[in-house]
Amino acid sequence: MTNPAPLANVRVILCATHHPGNVGAAARAMKTMQLSQLYLVAPTSFPDPQAEWRASRATDILEQARVCADLDEALAGVALAIACSARTRELAVPQVSVRAAAGRAIEVAQAQPVALVFGNETYGLTTAEVNKCQLLATIPANPDYASLNLAAAVQVFAYELRMALTGDLAPEGKVPELAGFEEIEQFYAYLEEMMVDIGFLNPEHPKKLMPRMRRLFGRAQLEKEEVNILRGILKSLHQPRPRKT
Amino acid sequence: MTNPAPLANVRVILCATHHPGNVGAAARAMKTMQLSQLYLVAPTSFPDPQAEWRASRATDILEQARVCADLDEALAGVALAIACSARTRELAVPQVSVRAAAGRAIEVAQAQPVALVFGNETYGLTTAEVNKCQLLATIPANPDYASLNLAAAVQVFAYELRMALTGDLAPEGKVPELAGFEEIEQFYAYLEEMMVDIGFLNPEHPKKLMPRMRRLFGRAQLEKEEVNILRGILKSLHQPRPRKT
Numbered sequence: 130m131t132n133p134a135p136l137a138n139v140r141v142i143l144c145a146t147h148h149p150g151n152v153g154a155a156a157r158a159m160k161t162m163q164l165s166q167l168y169l170v171a172p173t174s175f176p177d178p179q180a181e182w183r184a185s186r187a188t189d190i191l192e193q194a195r196v197c198a199d200l201d202e203a204l205a206g207v208a209l210a211i212a213c214s215a216r217t218r219e220l221a222v223p224q225v226s227v228r229a230a231a232g233r234a235i236e237v238a239q240a241q242p243v244a245l246v247f248g249n250e251t252y253g254l255t256t257a258e259v260n261k262c263q264l265l266a267t268i269p270a271n272p273d274y275a276s277l278n279l280a281a282a283v284q285v286f287a288y289e290l291r292m293a294l295t296g297d298l299a300p301e302g303k304v305p306e307l308a309g310f311e312e313i314e315q316f317y318a319y320l321e322e323m324m325v326d327i328g329f330l331n332p333e334h335p336k337k338l339m340p341r342m343r344r345l346f347g348r349a350q351l352e353k354e355e356v357n358i359l360r361g362i363l364k365s366l367h368q369p370r371p372r373k374t
Numbered sequence: 375m376t377n378p379a380p381l382a383n384v385r386v387i388l389c390a391t392h393h394p395g396n397v398g399a400a401a402r403a404m405k406t407m408q409l410s411q412l413y414l415v416a417p418t419s420f421p422d423p424q425a426e427w428r429a430s431r432a433t434d435i436l437e438q439a440r441v442c443a444d445l446d447e448a449l450a451g452v453a454l455a456i457a458c459s460a461r462t463r464e465l466a467v468p469q470v471s472v473r474a475a476a477g478r479a480i481e482v483a484q485a486q487p488v489a490l491v492f493g494n495e496t497y498g499l500t501t502a503e504v505n506k507c508q509l510l511a512t513i514p515a516n517p518d519y520a521s522l523n524l525a526a527a528v529q530v531f532a533y534e535l536r537m538a539l540t541g542d543l544a545p546e547g548k549v550p551e552l553a554g555f556e557e558i559e560q561f562y563a564y565l566e567e568m569m570v571d572i573g574f575l576n577p578e579h580p581k582k583l584m585p586r587m588r589r590l591f592g593r594a595q596l597e598k599e600e601v602n603i604l605r606g607i608l609k610s611l612h613q614p615r616p617r618k619t
Contacts, residue, residue: 281525
């Protein structure tokens with residue numbers, strides 16, 4: 130796995146994590162968004178089978194994780210440190226949304242190491258820890274219950290980093306071939322002719338039937354194959370009535 | 375807790391969830407973003423102490439959860455069903471990013487029920503299940519490892535719903551009072567005077583010293599109190615030198 134450069138420059142620092150399962154789930158969350166550098170500051174238990182189980186196929190992130198004695202050690206070499214906290218505080222550190230923070234992180238990570246710093250499950254980050262960072266990022270949440278699980282918060286932040294890098298691209302996949310103008314017009318012509326023939330559409334008083342049909346199918350942005358199917362259905366249904374002579 | 379109307383209109387449907395812990399973690403993820411309607415289609419084990427443990431303080435969501443025999447039952451009354459899947463498929467259902475899907479979900483949920491449909495941990499949603507939905511939403515992810523944990527995927531989707539509703543607002547909190555123009559100019563004047571006085575700035579050859587200082591402090595967007603502190607520091611440091619007479 131080769132990471133796009135800015136993502137390879139982002140480290141996730143978990144401070145004093147209590148549940149090893151959360152370390153594993155955070156590793157998994159990181160890998161899904163192509164982050165790979167995990168730093169653990171004084172974890173309660175690491176390595177731990179719970180962490181490996183929750184990491185699923187991201188155990189490589191755990192194996193490469195660095196265990197540090199304190200936050201200073203984990204921040205060595207970092208140009209931009211972003212504290213992640215649910216609590217709003219009156220602090221010197223400027224507070225921004227996680228989306229804004231992700232945008233700034235990707236800018237800096239083009240050239241220099243960036244760290245996302247997450248606190249303990251129960252107490253979050255200490256004021257001293259936040260003050261070692263240059264930004265405080267908050268995930269907008271329910272004012273009555275803003276307590277995201279640690280790995281869930283890592284997932285949201287990692288997702289926003291990836292979105293900041295790649296933009297909101299439509300998912301890759303086979304884009305079906307749309308029907309061309311002539312095919313669609315032939316379909317409408319056939320539909321109209323058929324409706325007139327079965328007496329559903331009165332050419333003297335057409336009302337807005339055809340414009341409404343155009344609106345409906347226009348919204349659907351018909352594919353080539355769909356137009357063929359629709360014509361097929363109509364053809365099968367439609368038994369031409371004997372014309373009055 | 376009173377939900378903002380559109381969020382109260384969104385239900386999360388988990389199909390054939392295998393690990394009860396994931397059900398609990400999904401409930402917690404929902405509550406952090408103010409979603410409350412959880413539907414469980416044929417869960418392996420529910421209720422379950424693992425679910426309650428992982429739900430943390432979101433057990434109310436579990437208590438109100440509805441268990442359904444199949445997806446049709448869970449989708450009853452829904453106007454827009456969004457399938458959530460990591461896999462891209464060649465299907466009739468239009469595929470969009472989770473951000474785009476969240477925007478559409480919030481639009482519809484102003485007036486009508488919306489469902490987010492998540493599949494089993496191992497197999498995801500079946501093709502039949504996806505085909506009961508009108509949109510297929512994908513979370514952009516690492517092409518080599520796109521396997522988000524179920525609750526992590528619920529967290530990202532719920533977060534995007536909330537962002538679609540509230541916009542990317544700056545976090546609430548006390549906004550510090552910025553220094554006014556005059557205060558800042560007085561500070562610069564004092565700084566310059568002092569630097570000339572100590573011989574650091576030569577008024578005959580000022581180079582770009584003051585413009586650089588302005589650039590630095592301008593970027594910081596000085597607060598009122600900070601300007602006072604800076605002036606205080608300078609004043610304390612600066613012992614006026616005896617003028618040559």
